[in-house]
């Protein structure tokens with residue numbers, strides 16, 4: 001099987017497993033796990049930020065961050081396609097009791113104009129806007145990358161208005177290997193960043209939440225309340241640390257593979273269009289919406305697994321368990337169906 005359903009399906013390599021098996025561990029709820037501590041300081045240093053917190057998933061890092069930044073009844077400005085709104089089980093409402101201002105369009109991204117327009121005035125009728133949340137790359141936007149100039153404009157506006165700025169950077173490293181921006185300069189625009197280790201970076205478990213010391217101290221408390229305090233977590237954190245140290249630059253290969261798929265798909269008579277490929281996500285728009293599931297099944301019969309991504313849409317995600325040879329095989333399969 002060539003599995004394009006998600007970049008979460010990767011399995012740890014021998015080298016990563018060795019790092020996990022030999023990891024030094026301790027009780028992380030007592031902050032005594034040396035490997036978790038190393039991962040947290042490595043991630044914080046890499047981003048030029050003060051501190052980090054290892055969590056079990058990207059949903060957990062996002063939900064913890066939202067809970068620390070936002071009071072019940074407060075409002076979050078985000079895109080309607082964002083993971084924090086669409087794919088976290090209603091967690092914004094359930095965990096924090098917050099309101100959302102949902103912005104449409106622009107492949108899942110916000111603009112300065114959106115934020116300026118929808119920050120609420122100081123008037124008792126309105127919820128108090130308490131957070132702006134961006135997603136880079138945007139999953140629903142087909143792996144779209146932010147223009148850093150726009151992020152800087154949004155960051156400056158948020159600082160002027162004492163509004164924290166959160167980044168759902170589940171696939172941030174996919175953006176960073178393409179955008180040419182210095183990672184510390186990029187991170188300085190945000191109050192908190194969530195980074196998934198278990199997507200393109202290839203670790204089996206976990207995400208890190210990165211921010212200021214005081215923010216991470218509060219986040220550690222919320223993580224415990226959410227049931228996310230883990231004990232000898234160094235075993236899994238070692239996989240994350242290995243991923244951060246070894247698997248960033250190679251993301252460019254996944255992007256090359258994605259562009260090869262894009263080119264091949266654009267040539268097929270059943271494909272109407274492909275969302276322009278920025279990173280490792282390829283979204284094909286079909287001529288005939290009703291054929292979507294038939295096409296997915298035909299590919300599966302030929303060992304190519306892909307995912308439905310909404311009406312008339314099929315998503316392919318490239319990752320480190322898909323080789324160049326398998327991309328060639330996949331192109332043969334999609335041409336043959």
Ligand SMILES: *Cc1c(COP(=O)(O)O)cnc(C)c1O
Nearest residue numbers: 057058059060083135139168170
């Ligand atoms: C995968 C993902 C997450 C986190 O998902 P988990 O499965 O909880 O780790 C968050 N945001 C985006 C954009 C994602 O794609």
